[in-house]
Amino acid sequence: MAQTIEIKNGYVFDPLNEIDGEKMDIFIRDGKVVSELFESEIRNAKSIDAKGMTVMPGGVDSHSHIAGAKVNVGRIMRPEDSYKWARGKTALTHSGSGYTVPSVYLEGYEYSQMGYTTVFEAAVPPLEARHTHEEMRSIPMIDTGGYLVLGNNWFIMRYLRDGDIERAANYVAWMMKTHKTYGIKCVNPAGVENWGWARNVGSLDEANIHFDISPREIIHGLCEINELLGMPMSMHLHCNNLGQPGCCDITRESLAIPNKIKANQNLDVEWAETKIDSKRMQSVYLTHAQFNSFGGTSWGDFESGTKDIIDYVNKTDFIVMDSGCVPFGEATVMTGDGPAIHNLYALTGNKWSNTDIEMECGSGVIPFxxxxxxxxxxxQWAMGLELLLMVEDVWKSIMTTDHPNGGTFLKYPxxxxxxxxxxxxxxxxxxxxAWARDRSDLGGVDRELSLYDIAILTRANPARTVGISHRKGSLGIGADGDVTIYNIDPTKLNTRNYEQVISNFEQAEYTIKDGQVVSQQGEIKMIPEKRTYYSDITVKDEGEKEMLLDVKEWFKYYTVGFANYPTPEKYLMNPTPIKVNNER
Ligand SMILES: [Zn+2]
Structure with missing residues (x-):
């Protein structure tokens, strides 16, 4: 398979290399970006003339729900989601259906047609990791990885309560390896566990009813463990009280908790060349900030509460957030935050599903x-955009819809x-x-983002934030040959003609993965190899042994045997461990 390609004459937007619309050629040999090709190679290489077009690194989605138990519950619950949105098969592709919760094949094709090559699943419950990997393995076209849900895990809560940070860190390292997952996700810490007893937590200092540990302690503990281990991405936080009027206060307070914890990403990987530091800078990654920024005190005086969050993010440098935009239309709300979904059910009366996963976490799903x-x-529509337009430094934000919570990823354009x-x-x-204008600040914003900014929000920054920028999100020498070419001439771009902008981003002219054209003008051209990334963290043997003695003891409470708990590598497509050097 030819993985050698030249892309000529395009306008390149590569923020990690500070390239802002420069006209230049990109060369890829054996699936990796190189500085040039030999004459003899050029003769045999595929050549694409990108004259008058925009060239960016392949898109990276750092927070999307594409695989696993709750995604599948969404599919099962929503036959109506498939009535109007289906595709037949071609010689190359499977058929598929589903608009907000597409089938696995469709997810891969649709992301690829928009120019994405890498997508991270935002919530993997440990006990459901096998299933999540089985689904991820079946998603074609894109590289994937998953974040492990740990904010209400019994072991974590116990170890942190006892002040045993070493043991907790050893446990996290072992869990990443065991379930082949990539980063730490924390959802409504202490609250989801209380939900098993029809309770929640209302403040950062309200302790969990059985483990006597507060959300504040769990957030601090997980951030500390994350940096102790040198993880690729910072701790990924879904705050308490999400979706409740006034939750912006607890979010603002939660963001301050790790303010003294310094980012310590320590990867033993080959780094692609970049002009600016491609290591992550932040120690907390707030997800779907819109859902965490509700203002007011009730639905009657509801208003945008983003201002406090944005002001705080503007004046600190240890936070990155993704937006969780609401582009209007159909969605399927699904989260590990069971009580938040119950609140939404009480509000709407829509059909509703709730899952409790023994000793580990839970989830809820509701169409919306x-x-x-x-x-x-x-x-909410205005808030999502405020979060992307009012944060001064574009490197502190990432564009998402929290697919399919705020809306489908198909609405990115x-x-x-x-x-x-x-x-x-x-x-x-x-x-x-009228509330959109009256109860938000968006109406006063005249900022218009550039193609360079868009490249930061949709590839460079998600890649850097989750620690995959050693190979994704840039076109530096050594990076993966993932490139998107959009039929946009930056010298003639007129954003007043925004319908054109939408259609240009809906369908990449070319999506190139590992140096191969995988989709072109909406047509899937080939099914490339895909990889699954996970964190492989070195820890001292004694520490792991001692921790496992305790973990095995507790397995008498699980309904699965200890030997059946891990996810074997064979459940992954091209398992690609990210070596994490733990210098303790
Ligand atoms: Zn999410």
């Missing part, structure tokens, strides 16, 4: 439609248009409930 006429939804065009925003204000 965001309407422009709905006052709350219209403010629509969000890009709103970010690049004030006129597009004004048009939507005109169609929205």
């Amino acid at each position: 439609t965001y309407l422009k006429a709905n006052p709350i939804h219209s403010v 629509q969000i890009i248009a709103w970010l690049m065009s004030q006129e597009a925003r004004e048009k939507t204000f005109g169609e929205c409930h």
